[in-house]
Amino acid sequence: MWQKKDIVNEFQRLGKRITKQRMVILDVILEQNWTDCKEVYYEAVQRDSTVGLSTVYRTIRMLEExxxxxxVYQYVFTDETGVRADGENEVIAPEFHGKNGLRQTEKEKEKCCSFSAS
Structure with a gap:
């Protein structure tokens, strides 16, 4: 499991800027109280109103790289009445992320992202 100081060191090694917004986003992710990108954004913007949704997505993409x-993706299938049927599960999540349930719904098929630490 990655520690904050290791991630910051890797940012520096790769020549990535270590901004206040990225540090807020990283803190939110490491606290593991989120299930998708938007939840990371909502929590981060409460801590720093200058954090933008695109900054969250870019930071998450950097962390993935x-x-x-x-x-990780999760797919859930429903029948024509909206009742869930058996499906396949995949989720995006950091290893330190414990939540991996569904958070969004669509009628036919749902696909949602979460994170898992590598």
Whole structure:
């Protein structure tokens, strides 16, 4: 499991800027109280109103490229009445992320992202 100081060191090694917004986003992710990108954004913006949704997505993509996070998808199928049927599960989540349930719904098929630490 990656520690904050290791991630910051990797940012520096790769020549990535260590901004206040990225540090807020990283803190939110490491606290493991989220299930998808928007939840990371909502929590981060409460801590720092200058954090933008695109900054969250870019930071998460960087963390994926570094191997800190991996993307996992979850698919749920429903019948014509909306009742859930058996489906396949995949989720995006950091290893330090314990939540991996569904958080969004669509009628036919749902696909949602979460994170898992590598």
């Amino acid at each position: 570094m191997g800190v996070l991996k993307r």
